[in-house]
Amino acid sequence: MSVAGRGAVALRVRRRLGVLLPLAPFAAYAVLFLGLPTLAVALGAFQKHSGGWTLNNVRLASRGVYRKGFMTSLELATITAVVPAVLGVFLAYAVHTARPTSALKRVVSTASGVFANFGGVPLAFLFIASLGNTGLATKWLNSVGLNPYKHGFNLYAFSGIVLVYMYFQIPLMVLVITPALEGLRPAWREAAHNLGASSWSYWRHVGVPVLLPSFLGALLLLFGSGLSAYATAEALTNGSVAITSIQIGSFLNGNVISGQENVGKALGFGMIVVIFFVMLVYATLQRRASRWLQ
Amino acid sequence: MAAVASRDLGAPLLEAPAAPSAPGGRRGRTPRVWRFVVLLLAGLYFLVPLYAALRFALKTSQGRTSITAFTSIPHQQGFMPAFTLSLRLALVTTVITLLLMVPTAVYVHLRLPGLRRLFDGITILPIVIPPVVLIVGVLQVAPRRLKGTPYLLALEYAVLAMPFAYRSLDAGLRAIDLKTLFEASRSLGGGWFKTILRVVLPNLRAALLAATVLTVALVLGEYTMANLDQYATVPVWIVSFDQDNSHVSVAVSLLALVVTWVFLLAISSLGWRRSRRAVRAGLA
Numbered sequence: 001m002s003v004a005g006r007g008a009v010a011l012r013v014r015r016r017l018g019v020l021l022p023l024a025p026f027a028a029y030a031v032l033f034l035g036l037p038t039l040a041v042a043l044g045a046f047q048k049h050s051g052g053w054t055l056n057n058v059r060l061a062s063r064g065v066y067r068k069g070f071m072t073s074l075e076l077a078t079i080t081a082v083v084p085a086v087l088g089v090f091l092a093y094a095v096h097t098a099r100p101t102s103a104l105k106r107v108v109s110t111a112s113g114v115f116a117n118f119g120g121v122p123l124a125f126l127f128i129a130s131l132g133n134t135g136l137a138t139k140w141l142n143s144v145g146l147n148p149y150k151h152g153f154n155l156y157a158f159s160g161i162v163l164v165y166m167y168f169q170i171p172l173m174v175l176v177i178t179p180a181l182e183g184l185r186p187a188w189r190e191a192a193h194n195l196g197a198s199s200w201s202y203w204r205h206v207g208v209p210v211l212l213p214s215f216l217g218a219l220l221l222l223f224g225s226g227l228s229a230y231a232t233a234e235a236l237t238n239g240s241v242a243i244t245s246i247q248i249g250s251f252l253n254g255n256v257i258s259g260q261e262n263v264g265k266a267l268g269f270g271m272i273v274v275i276f277f278v279m280l281v282y283a284t285l286q287r288r289a290s291r292w293l294q
Numbered sequence: 295m296a297a298v299a300s301r302d303l304g305a306p307l308l309e310a311p312a313a314p315s316a317p318g319g320r321r322g323r324t325p326r327v328w329r330f331v332v333l334l335l336a337g338l339y340f341l342v343p344l345y346a347a348l349r350f351a352l353k354t355s356q357g358r359t360s361i362t363a364f365t366s367i368p369h370q371q372g373f374m375p376a377f378t379l380s381l382r383l384a385l386v387t388t389v390i391t392l393l394l395m396v397p398t399a400v401y402v403h404l405r406l407p408g409l410r411r412l413f414d415g416i417t418i419l420p421i422v423i424p425p426v427v428l429i430v431g432v433l434q435v436a437p438r439r440l441k442g443t444p445y446l447l448a449l450e451y452a453v454l455a456m457p458f459a460y461r462s463l464d465a466g467l468r469a470i471d472l473k474t475l476f477e478a479s480r481s482l483g484g485g486w487f488k489t490i491l492r493v494v495l496p497n498l499r500a501a502l503l504a505a506t507v508l509t510v511a512l513v514l515g516e517y518t519m520a521n522l523d524q525y526a527t528v529p530v531w532i533v534s535f536d537q538d539n540s541h542v543s544v545a546v547s548l549l550a551l552v553v554t555w556v557f558l559l560a561i562s563s564l565g566w567r568r569s570r571r572a573v574r575a576g577l578a
Contacts, residue, residue, distance in 0.1 A: 019405060026398040030416060033453045037431025038423060044434060087336075094332040104333075110558040111340070114551065117458060117508055121517045121529040122547035123343075125536075129544050130346030137346055167343070170336075224422030231517035235533050245426045252430060252522045268427035275422050283415060290411070 038272060045269035049261040061266035065242060070270060073244040076158070077226035080165040085219045087166075088173025089211075095174070096181045109178070112171035120168065120232030127164045128236070131155050157241060161233050168232075169222050176221060180214035180289065213289035220282045224275055244271060344548070351545035363545040370542055376531035379444060383527065384513040386448035391455050391509050392502070399463040400494055403472055410464075417460040420453050425518040428453070433523065444525045451513050458512065459505040466501020503561045511554040 045061075048054045060066070095108045115123075130137040131148065132155055141148055153159050184207060192202040230245040239246050244267050251264025351363045367373060402409055420428075432450055433441065440446045475497065479489040495502065517529040526534070528546070536543040 022401045023398060023406075026394055029394055029452070033432070033449055034419065034423070034428070036435055037428050040431040040435045041427055044431075090332050091336050094329040094336075097329065106559065106562050110562050111555060113458075113504075113508060113558055114511060114555045115340075117511050117515070121532055122515060122551050125532065125540075125544045125547040126343040126347040126551075128540075129350035130343040135346060136349055137342055167340070170339075221418070221421065228422060228424030228426070230424065230426045231521075231529070234521070235517070245424055248424075248426045248430060249518075249522055252426075252433070264430060268424070268430055271424050271427055275424075279415075279419070279422065286411070286415075 041265045041268040042272060044262050044265035046266075047262060057260075057262045057266035058269070060260060060263050061270060066244070066247060066263070066267060069242045069244045069247050070267075072158070072242060073227055073271075074274075076161065076165070076243060077223045079162055080169050080226040081219050081223035083162075084166050084169035084173050085215065085222055088170045088218075089177055089215060091170065092174045092177045092181055096178065108174065112174045115168050115171040116175055120164070120229060121235045123164055123167050124232050124235035127155060127160070127167070131160070131163070156237050160236060161241065164232050164236065165226055165229060168229075169226060172225060173218055173222060176218045177211075177214060180211055180218075183214075184210060213285045217282050217285040217289055220278050220285070224278050227271065227274065344551075347544050347548045351541055351548055353541060355539065355541065363539075363541040364549070367542060367546055367549075370535065371538070372526065372531055372535065373546075376526045376528050379525065380514050380528040383444060383448045383451065384510045386445060387451040387455060387513050388506055388509050390448065390452040391459050392505070394452065395456065395459050395463055395505070396495075396498075396502070397490065399460060399467060400472070400490060403464075403467045404476060413460065414464075417456045419457075421457050425454065425516075426522065429519045429522050432519075444523075447516075447519055447523055447525060447527075448513075450519055451509075451516060454516065454519075455509040455512050458508040462501050462505040462508060463498065466498045466504075469501075470497045500561065500564060503564075504558070507554065507557050507561060511558075514550055514554070 045057055046053055046055065048056070062070075091108075095105055098104050127135075129135055131153075132138065133149070135155075138148060155163070188206050188210075189202055192206055197205070228245060230249060233241055233243060233246055234249065237246075239250060248264045248267050248271075251261075251267075352359055352361060354360050354362060368377075398413075402413055428450065432446065436446055440449075472494070475493050476489055479493045484492065514528055516527070517533070520527040520530050521533075528550070532543045532546050
């Protein structure tokens with residue numbers, strides 16, 4: 001390569017870097033406060049408390065109560081992703097078909113923003129007041145002879161956590177799927193009907209295939225959110241339920257056996273690995289989804 | 295990562311209702327029946343706990359009906375310190391978030407639209423990376439001096455607020471013709487900074503408000519990190535105070551939810567009125 005050519009390349013590189021320069025503050029912030037802590041947990045998973053490398057943490061974290069906790073977490077995340085995703089898509093569609101200026105639309109969209117965003121603690125307390133041992137809804141159900149606690153329901157255990165998680169997962173679904181629903185053009189529906197398609201075959205051949213990547217992407221997002229939730233479960237059960245996020249928290253609270261200080265980080269590393277694969281699939285689905293929705 | 299979650303995770307209310315969307319509902323009676331059923335069930339599921347909480351909060355421990363649970367909130371042991379701490383954190387977090395996200399979002403929209411998908415992807419991460427994992431890492435790597443102050447929480451809350459703040463701003467930026475605004479301002483001699491301050495920000499008013507309210511809501515509701523970093527913010531106080539008087543804890547929870555909701559509704563009606571006016575102006 002000639003000297004002049006090299007100079008041109010250097011200039012182009014410098015110009016490209018110059019274009020990216022204003023992004024530096026954001027990039028630095030994300031690296032410092034998101035990247036670095038995550039990396040620290042991942043590295044800590046393979047380190048002894050006294051220093052030096054070990055696989056012991058990971059070994060301990062994949063056994064016994066921790067293994068069980070991880071399985072419960074995955075089960076919880078799956079249930080609280082699939083059920084709210086399905087319910088949320090119906091709710092979003094019901095709201096979507098309302099007139100654009102209707103009060104219903106505004107109430108639901110703002111409520112979704114608040115409920116999906118607001119921490120789990122207030123939600124947990126709303127449910128304790130309604131479906132706790134002496135809650136109002138429990139009393140109503142009891143008076144018609146349907147005591148939920150006699151039918152295997154317990155607000156302070158797995159079934160209760162599932163119910164309360166849905167309270168923020170459904171709104172999250174409504175928020176993330178609404179743009180996709182808005183991408184369904186009325187013209188497609190009209191075209192299908194003009195070609196003689198029934199409502200059902202429109203959905204079967206047009207609506208569902210177009211929405212599917214977005215739906216699956218949203219499902220994965222909900223899975224991640226359900227896996228990482230901590231506050232609701234902690235507030236409801238006082239940390240007695242064995243799921244991974246609670247177990248990690250208890251390591252920070254100082255309930256640690258000597259020699260196991262970094263097992264919490266190994267648990268965190270396990271979650272990061274799961275999230276990594278979830279996001280990988282999510283990115284692929286997004287690329288597909290964007291084909292129709294631009 | 296454009297389509298799902300790209301637009302309005304934080305601010306579905308900001309989307310200009312200009313697109314004439316009438317996909318269903320007008321055809322026959324069946325859609326109306328299932329719509330009614332879906333909305334009824336959702337209404338029950340979301341409103342019964344709110345109603346039950348209200349009834350519970352309006353009872354005293356002696357079983358009488360009274361509003362003391364609400365009126366006595368400021369006088370409860372430990373509430374005011376928790377409340378002021380939460381407010382301070384909310385203020386700092388909002389400042390950090392806006393200073394960081396507004397220039398970045400504007401710049402990406404203006405100069406690097408090709409990176410929008412990448413940014414959608416990065417800013418979604420804090421939703422899926424467990425806060426409990428994040429705080430473990432933060433407490434490990436943070437310098438000692440930062441660990442001694444509650445503002446470490448604000449620095450991390452700015453990360454947690456990213457998904458919602460970025461999406462609010464993104465939705466707002468899509469709704470305006472940023473490029474034309476910028477070129478007009480530049481040709482009139484406005485510099486970058488002045489253009490952002492005097493031209494872009496006023497046009498983003500609703501988006502900025504929504505981002506702010508959602509950030510404040512997040513800070514006021516965040517429990518995981520505050521609890522594990524051992525600072526008594528409002529949510530941490532709610533949980534610990536439950537042992538003393540659960541009626542008050544429920545009352546605070548309810549107030550926090552409803553007040554945030556009302557704020558967002560007010561902002562959204564502001565946004566709607568403006569866009570409706572715009573539509574009318576366009577027709578005239």
